[in-house]
Amino acid sequence: MASPEDRQMPGDKCPSCGCDAFYRYGKTRHDKQRYLCLICGTQFILDRERAHITDKPICPACGLKMHLYRREDKFLRFRCSGYPLCKTYLKVAIEKTE
Ligand SMILES: [Zn+2]
Ligand SMILES: [Zn+2]
Incomplete structure (x- = not known):
């Protein structure tokens, strides 16, 4: 099993602008990996x-x-x-x- 930190995959997109230019940005209080979009600045998590x-x-x-x-x-x-x-x-x- 891959670690939760390595769950970013090629198909993942920013939920706000749809781009895939984002990077890991800490954890939420629920210990989910959080990402920050480089294009629009949205913080989000990927929920597979x-x-x-x-x-x-x-x-x-x-x-x-x-x-x-x-x-x-x-x-x-x-x-x-x-x-x-x-x-x-x-x-x-x-x-x-x-
Ligand atoms: Zn975005
Ligand atoms: Zn909220």
Whole structure:
């Protein structure tokens, strides 16, 4: 098993701008590896345990779970459960593959 520090893989992308230019930037308080995007400056974590998009995603900024906030035609909007301390929102495209 690779160490958690080595989980960055070629397919990983910044959740904010979609680029792959980021580097490790410490740990969250939940001991998840955190990354900092060089392009847009977003801090996020990579959550590969996420099986389905309808599951609650992990906040890319603070590592808390996110709650479904609003459902749109092709997107789900999630809000960080740390709100209002953390005002991170996430828009997730609804895929029909699962
Ligand atoms: Zn970015
Ligand atoms: Zn958050």
